[in-house]
Amino acid sequence: MATINIDILEQIQIIEHYKQTLAILSWDAKTKGPKNARSQNAKIQGTLTKELYSKQTDKKFARNIERSLEKDLSELERKQLEFHLKEYKRLSIIPVEDVHQFSVIKAAAHGNWSEAKKQNNFKLVENDLQILIDTKKRFASLSNRNLSEYDQLLDEYEPGVLTGTLDNMFDQVKQAIFPLLNSIRNASIQPDSSFLSAPFLIDNQIKLGKKLLNSIGYQFESGEVSETMHPFSTGIHTHDARLAVRFEENNIKLSSLMFLHEGGHSLYNQQISKRLDTTGLGVYTSMGLHESQSIFWEKVIGKHEGFWKNHFHLLREFGPSIYKDISFDQFYFALNEVKPSFIRYESDDVTYPLHIIIRYELEKELFSGNLKVTDLPDAWNEKYDNYLGIRPRTDSEGVLQDGHWYGGAFGYFPSYLIGFIYAAQIRQVLMREFRNFDDLINDGKLSIFLEWQKEHIHRFGKLKTSKEILGDLAIEKINEEPLIQYLTEKYKKLYKL
Amino acid sequence: MATINIDILEQIQIIEHYKQTLAILSWDAKTKGPKNARSQNAKIQGTLTKELYSKQTDKKFARNIERSLEKDLSELERKQLEFHLKEYKRLSIIPVEDVHQFSVIKAAAHGNWSEAKKQNNFKLVENDLQILIDTKKRFASLSNRNLSEYDQLLDEYEPGVLTGTLDNMFDQVKQAIFPLLNSIRNASIQPDSSFLSAPFLIDNQIKLGKKLLNSIGYQFESGEVSETMHPFSTGIHTHDARLAVRFEENNIKLSSLMFLHEGGHSLYNQQISKRLDTTGLGVYTSMGLHESQSIFWEKVIGKHEGFWKNHFHLLREFGPSIYKDISFDQFYFALNEVKPSFIRYESDDVTYPLHIIIRYELEKELFSGNLKVTDLPDAWNEKYDNYLGIRPRTDSEGVLQDGHWYGGAFGYFPSYLIGFIYAAQIRQVLMREFRNFDDLINDGKLSIFLEWQKEHIHRFGKLKTSKEILGDLAIEKINEEPLIQYLTEKYKKLYKL
Known part of the structure; x- marks a missing residue:
């Protein structure tokens, strides 16, 4: 040869x-x-x-x-x-x-x-x-x-998943979320989440976050944890997968979930096969698939009842004065509270897709020329009002909240929801593969998932497309149904609807 | 034009x-x-x-x-x-x-x-x-x-200060230090410095160090402080002068003096004229002059009685249990204790020149071929025995202690002593310029020195050679006398000789 x-x-x-x-x-x-x-x-x-x-x-x-x-x-x-x-x-x-x-x-x-x-x-x-x-x-x-100009941009982040697919899929998501959100809003029980915004020492937030990273299998000697304004992870190479998190003294939920989210990205970056190191193929295959991995660890695992049963003691250890009188059930309900809010990356799982869909719809309009840049803030606020029932009071908590567009990244946002959709599809595969899926989480056997992800997703790097990787898992095409089902079941149960 | x-x-x-x-x-x-x-x-x-x-x-x-x-x-x-x-x-x-x-x-x-x-x-x-x-x-x-091969290497670090100059100069230094060291060894008073090795929280060592940096005028927004194995500073450009320090729980003296040493380098890096930014000349002019600036802040200022009168309260603040019963005089004497030891960068001011001279003499022999690499550890130990009266027990605390040679940096070590010699010469210039030199330190008016250094040394970057810069200060040539005089006066007074 x-x-x-x-x-x-x-x-x-x-x-x-x-x-x-x-x-x-x-x-x-x-x-x-x-x-x-x-x-x-x-x-x-x-x-x-x-x-x-x-x-x-x-x-x-x-x-x-x-x-x-x-x-x-x-x-x-x-x-x-x-x-x-x-x-x-x-x-x-x-x-x-x-x-x-x-x-x-x-x-x-x-x-x-x-x-x-x-x-x-x-x-x-x-x-x-x-x-x-x-x-x-x-x-x-x-x-x-x-391809249209906007489709070409979409294609850079998740090849082949373009407006033709997204329009219909995102509409289905919207049509499912609106009534769910409405039922939740009117539910007879609501969590008291005020303790989540009690002051929590930043040093202790860091210690807690590192314990969570350790639990999901992050390799600290092949990475680094730092502080930043806007959380991100970066896979420099497979021996160097770093993550940076933002801290607010009054928001222990934010940093904990961010550690799991960026940690999820980093697990992907760390598990790409070393034999791809010198080839150029030793990086994640697509933004959508990358996001599915971070969302899996942040939302599917990191907001799971069993996961927190095993980690709730950390809150009592690092925030004793706040958590000594809080029961696990109170905490778990508060962690999963659904409540429309302005900031995308602080939002709950039910409204999260709407944040993305709003950006997607606006991007399309901007690129088709139907929406002028000068009219963008109003259009943004209008959509938040229509979809989430809240209207940003300032552009800082509205159209200026994320830096993506102002760094020229258009067509990027949809991959966040594509990732959530993939994560739900992959969860279904895992539930077929491991009949005791929930028990594994309850028992803290998370390394089984990590090994599985390595074998079926991570190790390939760019050697396979996301379509090929998902195809090999019998996921023939992207499909919003598992996500809708997951959200509906989880949150109906939680809010006793 | x-x-x-x-x-x-x-x-x-x-x-x-x-x-x-x-x-x-x-x-x-x-x-x-x-x-x-x-x-x-x-x-x-x-x-x-x-x-x-x-x-x-x-x-x-x-x-x-x-x-x-x-x-x-x-x-x-x-x-x-x-x-x-x-x-x-x-x-x-x-x-x-x-x-x-x-x-x-x-x-x-x-x-x-x-x-x-x-x-x-x-x-x-x-x-x-x-x-x-x-x-x-x-x-x-x-x-x-x-030029001989070794002189060419020397010339890269301090242009023009070659073996012809160093041989005689370093001999003079040796001849002055040996009797001084002997008198100190036999002095009737000796400090008790045991408290300097009491455990001191690393977090508090960092806080203390940053206060010292602040005192000497380090600009934190144009730099960064980090931890490392081997202390160093790096001037990436004039807006980005970083320093890294090593910590040992049992050695508050080490980290404090290192903060001042690397801080001194960083002050030079931060004060180079911004108009040189794009020219390639916006860096320090020579290693010897760079070292003179770090040694000025570490040894001339950072081991000065007046400086510590203004900062001793920090030791009581960050190490209260150790320092509540220690008087200022006890501390000051211990900080300046003279005692032969194995590790160059932990050594006192009197023996420091000997550490450098040993390396210089060995380098010369290695490059002339008179000394074989296999015989180097023995030659090293022999010199420590002869000059300092102590013999390394292991090569780790002997010939393997510094990484310079093993990174190919030969001819570098002499610039450490050249820097000390320059620092003493510059101190003399300052004492002529500011008749109240000691009072300025006693009164904490350190910014006057920093401004003076900017005006007469730092701002030029590579626009002037160190010879030109020193020449403009009426320092016609490198001269060991001021260093010998400084050490003799300071330590005779301290040890009441």
């Missing part, structure tokens, strides 16, 4: 090292990096991005790959080369100067967003947002694929 | 960004970076080093600079171009493959050293050390400068 030309392998190594460098630079800037260094550190990232781009779009590299692909290759070799050729084709459509300029615009816009959110002033980013949308549309128009 | 060709300026920017990237990668690896990621992260650094090298040694870049230098340029423009041309000439002597291979050898040797130190087994690095010395000699021999 022929082996790949050494020049190609070296170039792939270099490309990988640049990507890993950029991941470390970004981690550094978002966690401990000094405040006054932000502007310069953004410039450094801009330069490295441009350098990486020139490696990825090198014509000689692409020609070498094409020649190698004519040879007799192993499956891994072929997939590796196909991946890099695809990247070459996707990237080389856009001139390098545009790439660099876009990265500068994005960095500036993201900085302006931060300020706009602080000042509650959407006007500060209105122009940036228009430019970002126009640029993204222009980039998409350079491709010769037969 | 002609301006520099835009291509050159862009290339200089890119080179700067690579250097800054490497500084962040190195910081990350040495502080919080995961244990299991070390090997991969070293490879990433190797690739980026090679990429940087190819930019710095680009022939077209050098030709463009040469052409520009024929034009009418401002002083800043000329110095900037001259610096990069000099770098080009210095670096391009060595083939890129050798550079890459050497970086791999260094990384491996440094890893082996870490293991050898743990296992107390010099044999594990004997071969590495030989290869590193041979390679450094070979690289030096490629140059056509009329």
